[in-house]
Amino acid sequence: MTTLAAAPRAFAADDKVAPPPDLFDAQGLDLEFWLKPRVLSVVRPQSGEKAKVLFWQDGQLIDSAYQELCHILRDVNGRKTAAIDPKLLDTLWGTQAYCARFGIEQPLEILSGYRTPESNLRLIEQGVPAARQSLHIKGKAADVRIARLTPDVLGGLVRSFRQGGVGFYYREGPKGGWIHADTGLQRTWNG
Numbered sequence: 771m772t773t774l775a776a777a778p779r780a781f782a783a784d785d786k787v788a789p790p791p792d793l794f795d796a797q798g799l800d801l802e803f804w805l806k807p808r809v810l811s812v813v814r815p816q817s818g819e820k821a822k823v824l825f826w827q828d829g830q831l832i833d834s835a836y837q838e839l840c841h842i843l844r845d846v847n848g849r850k851t852a853a854i855d856p857k858l859l860d861t862l863w864g865t866q867a868y869c870a871r872f873g874i875e876q877p878l879e880i881l882s883g884y885r886t887p888e889s890n891l892r893l894i895e896q897g898v899p900a901a902r903q904s905l906h907i908k909g910k911a912a913d914v915r916i917a918r919l920t921p922d923v924l925g926g927l928v929r930s931f932r933q934g935g936v937g938f939y940y941r942e943g944p945k946g947g948w949i950h951a952d953t954g955l956q957r958t959w960n961g
């Protein structure tokens with residue numbers, strides 16, 4: 771008899787005998803995790819901004835905090851703020867909160883969030899990896915890094931939330947690579 775190990779777990783409230791979650795697999799998270807207040811701690815290396823923002827509590831997005839996060843994830847070059855998909859914020863928060871369970875409490879570095887079409891085109895012209903129809907233009911993507919986590923580990927965790935696409939950008943050097951996370955179709959690639 772075989773077990774369908776790949777089947778997604780149901781989050782049953784009376785699931786007392788559930789095994790501990792596998793390291794860095796978000797599918798093992800329980801309902802309690804998702805009901806906690808969501809505080810995102812971010813830095814924007816490009817502008818030097820830092821923020822720790824409680825953006826979701828008691829089942830609701832907190833509008834002023836949401837606006838603040840949209841501002842932090844703005845197009846710093848193009849100086850334009852746009853709406854960021856709240857689902858993306860949830861995935862970023864979930865990633866950070868999950869890491870915190872293992873004592874990894876660094877802020878999430880936002881390398882890129884929303885991009886104007888002009889900024890995105892400029893990146894392509896400069897040879898920076900960027901898609902022409904990038905989800906950054908729609909406020910549905912962010913390029914992120916967490917200090918000490920490799921793209922493999924961070925990207926594997928982001929992917930395990932099953933909320934959209936994940937790009938793994940491996941780079942040499944002290945800062946290492948980064949991860950592209952979006953709320954589009956579930957897919958992965960190396961860039």
Ligand SMILES: [Zn+2]
Binds near residue numbers: 912950
């Ligand atoms: Zn990206």
